[in-house]
Structure formats: structure tokens, C-alpha cells
Amino acid sequence: MATLCCSTLALCLAIPVTVVGQTPAPQPQASTLRLTLPEAEQLALKNNPQISVSKLLTFAQHQVVREVRSAELPSATGSITAVDAHPGTRITAGVLNNPSVFERAGAGITVGQLITDFGRTHNLVASANLREKALQQTEQATTADITLAVDQAFYGALGAQAELLVAQQTVSTRQTTADQVQALTNAKLRSDIDLSFANVNLAQAKLLALDAQNRKDAAFASLNEILGFENQASYLLVDETGNALYQPPSQEEDLVQEALRSRPDLAAVDDQWQAQQRFARAEHELNRPTISALAATGGTPVRADQITTPWYGATGVNLSIPIFNGFLFSARAHEADYRASALQQELRDLRDRIARDVRVTWLQANTAYQRVSVTAQLLQQANLALDLAQTRYKLGLSSIVELSQAQLQQTDAQIGNTNARYAYLSTLSELNFQAGK
Numbered sequence: 125m126a127t128l129c130c131s132t133l134a135l136c137l138a139i140p141v142t143v144v145g146q147t148p149a150p151q152p153q154a155s156t157l158r159l160t161l162p163e164a165e166q167l168a169l170k171n172n173p174q175i176s177v178s179k180l181l182t183f184a185q186h187q188v189v190r191e192v193r194s195a196e197l198p199s200a201t202g203s204i205t206a207v208d209a210h211p212g213t214r215i216t217a218g219v220l221n222n223p224s225v226f227e228r229a230g231a232g233i234t235v236g237q238l239i240t241d242f243g244r245t246h247n248l249v250a251s252a253n254l255r256e257k258a259l260q261q262t263e264q265a266t267t268a269d270i271t272l273a274v275d276q277a278f279y280g281a282l283g284a285q286a287e288l289l290v291a292q293q294t295v296s297t298r299q300t301t302a303d304q305v306q307a308l309t310n311a312k313l314r315s316d317i318d319l320s321f322a323n324v325n326l327a328q329a330k331l332l333a334l335d336a337q338n339r340k341d342a343a344f345a346s347l348n349e350i351l352g353f354e355n356q357a358s359y360l361l362v363d364e365t366g367n368a369l370y371q372p373p374s375q376e377e378d379l380v381q382e383a384l385r386s387r388p389d390l391a392a393v394d395d396q397w398q399a400q401q402r403f404a405r406a407e408h409e410l411n412r413p414t415i416s417a418l419a420a421t422g423g424t425p426v427r428a429d430q431i432t433t434p435w436y437g438a439t440g441v442n443l444s445i446p447i448f449n450g451f452l453f454s455a456r457a458h459e460a461d462y463r464a465s466a467l468q469q470e471l472r473d474l475r476d477r478i479a480r481d482v483r484v485t486w487l488q489a490n491t492a493y494q495r496v497s498v499t500a501q502l503l504q505q506a507n508l509a510l511d512l513a514q515t516r517y518k519l520g521l522s523s524i525v526e527l528s529q530a531q532l533q534q535t536d537a538q539i540g541n542t543n544a545r546y547a548y549l550s551t552l553s554e555l556n557f558q559a560g561k
Contacts (some may be wrong), residue, residue: 156358161278164351168274171352175270178263185259189252195238195245203422204231226430232422239415239441247406254399261392268388268557270350275553277347282361283546284336284343290538291333298326298531305524314524321524325531332535369496369548372489372555379559380482384475386560393474397467404460410453414444482558489555492548499541506530506537 159167169175206229213225238245305322308314348356373379384390421437446453513530516522 156360158362159359160362160364161275164278164347165271165274167351168270169267172270172350173352174266175263178259178266182256182259182263185252185256189249189256192245192248192252196249198235198237200233200235202231202233205229206426209428224430226428227426228424228428228431229426230422230424230436232420232436234418234420236419237417239417241414242409242412244406244409244412247402247409251399251402251406254395254402258392258395258399261388261395264388265392268560272553272557273350274347276550277343277350278361279546279550279553281340281343281347281359282363283543284340285361286542286546287539288333288336288340290535290542291329291336294531294535295326295329295333298322298329301527301531302326318524321528325528328532329535365549369493369545371493372486372552376483376486379486379555380479382561383478383482383559387478388560390471390474390478393467393471397464397471400460400464400467404457404464407453407457407460410456411446413446415441416444417441478558482555485551485555485558489548489551492544492551495544496541496548499537499544503534503537503541506534510534 207225207227209225209227214222215225216222302319302322302325305314305319309316309319344359345356347359417439418441419437419439421435423435424431425434427434510530510533513522513527517524517527
């Protein structure tokens with residue numbers, strides 16, 4: 125477990141840290157929103173429009189299931205008809221039959237019910253259900269994507285916030301050094317070249333602070349967008365992980381198997397493949413007969429003399445047998461088969477990519493964890509080297525060049541240690557995402 129030295133930049137940025145010879149961290153304004161990582165995740169899941177899009181698409185697919193299932197339920201139609209016909213009229217063109225047309229006015233209801241189409245509608249309903257399940261898995265995958273994006277944006281903003289603090293403290297420290305060298309130069313105890321070096325170091329620190337401020341503003345803008353806000357808000361990000369960092373899981377293959385079991389995007393593609401298989405079965409069943417029942421009843425209060433009863437009623441059963449339609453059904457069945465095979469290959473490809481991503485991210489997490497320890501040791505040595513360089517310079521045993529180099533190395537070590545910590549936390553979040561946790 126990595127142990128950070130006492131002069132390392134504070135990792136919980138909500139607590140001001142005083143460093144000897146440096147100014148404390150600036151306090152947030154009253155309007156600043158204190159934000160932890162779990163709070164940021166909840167805000168994003170509540171406000172991010174991508175979450176709403178995935179939910180709405182799931183609701184829409186549920187209505188598709190109802191649409192397809194409606195073929196299995198009875199249908200009823202009410203009709204009101206009034207006809208004024210020329211006496212003795214018959215329709216003699218445009219159709220094969222030759223029906224009579226009588227003057228009448230009536231109303232009635234027609235009811236139809238599918239008896240069987242030998243499994244086609246059943247397979248269509250099953251396919252629609254599986255597509256709805258796939259969209260539910262996609263909704264979970266979107267939630268995981270947004271959570272990962274929030275984690276990475278949050279740790280990126282934390283790193284930028286910490287880097288800005290280092291830059292501001294560096295400006296303060298080098299300003300103090302420049303003032304001291306100025307006083308010594310005025311007293312003829314140091315040369316003008318020492319003062320020139322000190323001012324150059326101060327200018328470099330100010331440029332570092334400008335760049336750090338720009339990176340912080342950009343990181344906070346990215347975080348604000350992930351949280352689902354249009355207007356930029358002011359945040360005080362709080363790192364609740366503490367100083368201790370936990371090592372990544374040791375068993376790489378266990379993570380791969382867990383990912384193949386748990387990843388919602390993989391489950392969504394699998395459901396889509398199964399849905400396409402059921403749809404392909406339904407397309408193959410287009411060549412089967414369809415049996416349906418029909419009933420009609422109503423009254424005819426106004427009628428011609430040829431219509432002898434004031435009401436009517438009839439029932440019947442219809443058997444529809446497809447014979448030939450230009451190979452349409454055959455083409456549709458083959459198309460569905462090919463699409464199912466393509467989805468099966470997409471599923472295989474996704475499994476391969478998930479296994480690769482888990483292994484690569486696991487390697488990156490282990491490397492990032494080791495970098496935290498190494499950068500902590502580097503910072504400890506840089507702090508020691510700076511203390512020695514300052515002492516030697518005060519005693520007149522070294523030049524301003526040695527002190528400047530020690531200051532630069534200490535600043536780089538502080539930034540490197542901070543970035544290594546948040547890079548590891550971000551990679552660890554990605555590893556959990558890749559493993560489907």
C-alpha cells in the first residue's frame with residue numbers, strides 16, 4: 125500500500141492544507157456546491173438526457189409488444205351505412221361478382237378472431253418481448269456508461285483542481301524566493317543573475333498556473349455536461365477515498381468471466397439475437413395457412429322491399445392458404461435468417477472485445493497503482509532535495525541554478541503524484557465497468 129509523505133498535496137480538497145512557505149488553498153464562495161462522487165453519479169442518473177432516451181425507447185418497445193399481441197385478440201368494428209340506389213341496380217364492372225344494390229339504412233357490428241396461424245403470431249410476440257428485454261438491458265448499459273463517464277470526469281476535475289492548487293502554491297513559493305533574492309541583491313549579497321533566475325522561475329510558475337486554471341475550467345465544463353446541466357455551476361469536489369488506495373483484483377481471468385456473465389450490453393445483443401431467431405421462425409411460417417372466424421350482426425330499419433327482415437346475422441370461418449406471391453415469403457425468410465446469423469457473429473465479436481478490454485484495463489490499473497507508489501517516493505525525495513538546496517543556497521554553498529532546478533523537480537513531482545492518484549482511481553472505475561460491476 126502506498127504511503128504519501130506529509131508534504132504531499134492534500135487529497136481531500138475540501139480541507140485547506142497549509143504548507144510551510146506557501147499560501148493555503150482558497151476557500152469556496154457561498155454559492156459553491158459541495159459535491160462527492162456518489163452525489164455526482166446520482167445527479168447524472170437523474171438529469172442526463174441519455175438516461176431518459178433509453179427509458180423512453182424501452183417504453184416505446186413495450187407498446188410494440190402490445191401492437192403485435194393485438195393480432196391474437198378479437199377485433200370488433202361498428203358500422204352505420206345508408207344507401208340510395210337506382211332501382212334494379214347491379215354492380216357490373218370492376219369485380220367478378222354481380223351483387224344487387226338496395227336502398228337501405230342500417231347499423232351493425234362485425235367481430236373477427238384469429239383462430240390459428242400455426243405459430244407465426246406467437247413467434248412475433250416472443251420476438252417483440254425479447255426486443256423489449258434487450259432495450260431494458262441497453263438501459264442498464266446506458267446507466268453504466270453514464271456512471272463511468274461521471275467517475276472519469278469527476279476524477280479528471282479533481283486532478284485539475286489539485287494541479288491548480290499546486291500551481292498556485294508554486295507561484296506563492298517562488299514569489300517569496302524572488303522577494304528574498306531581491307532583498308539580498310539590493311544588499312549586494314547576491315548578484316543580478318540570481319535575481320534574473322528567480323524572476324524567470326516566478327514567470328514560469330505563473331504560466332503554469334494559467335495553464336492549470338484553463339485545464340480546471342475545461343474539466344469542470346465536461347463534468348457539468350455529464351451531470352446534465354446546461355448552465356455552468358461552481359463545484360467544490362470532495363475526494364472521500366482517503367489516503368489509502370486498494371490494489372486491483374489479482375485474478376484477471378475471474379474478471380473476464382464475470383464480465384461475460386454480467387455486462388448488460390452483452391446481454392442486450394444476446395437478447396437481440398434471440399429476438400431475431402424468433403422473428404426468422406415467424407417469417408418461415410408465412411407459408412402456413414391462417415384460420416380465422418368472423419361474425420356480423422345488426423339491424424336494417426330502413427330497407428327496400430327485397431330485404432325482408434329488419435335484422436341480419438351471420439357467422440363463418442375462413443381458411444386462407446398462400447399459394448404463390450412471386451417468392452416474397454421465401455425472400456423474407458432468408459433475409460431474417462441472414463440477419464440472425466449476423467447478430468450471432470456480432471455477439472461473438474462483442475465477447476472477444478469485452479475479454480480484451482478487461483485484460484487491457486486490468487494491466488493499466490496495475491501499472492497505475494504502481495505509479496502511485498513510485499511518484500510518492502519521487503515526491504518525498506524531491507522535497508528532501510529542495511530542503512537541501514534551500515539550505516545550501518542560504519549558506520552560499522550553491523548557485524540559484526541548483527535551487528531553481530530543485531524547485532522545478534518538486535513541482536513536477538507534486539503534479540505527477542496527484543495525477544497518478546486520480547489516474548489510478550479513474551482506471552479502477554473503468555475496470556469495474558469493464559467487469560460489469
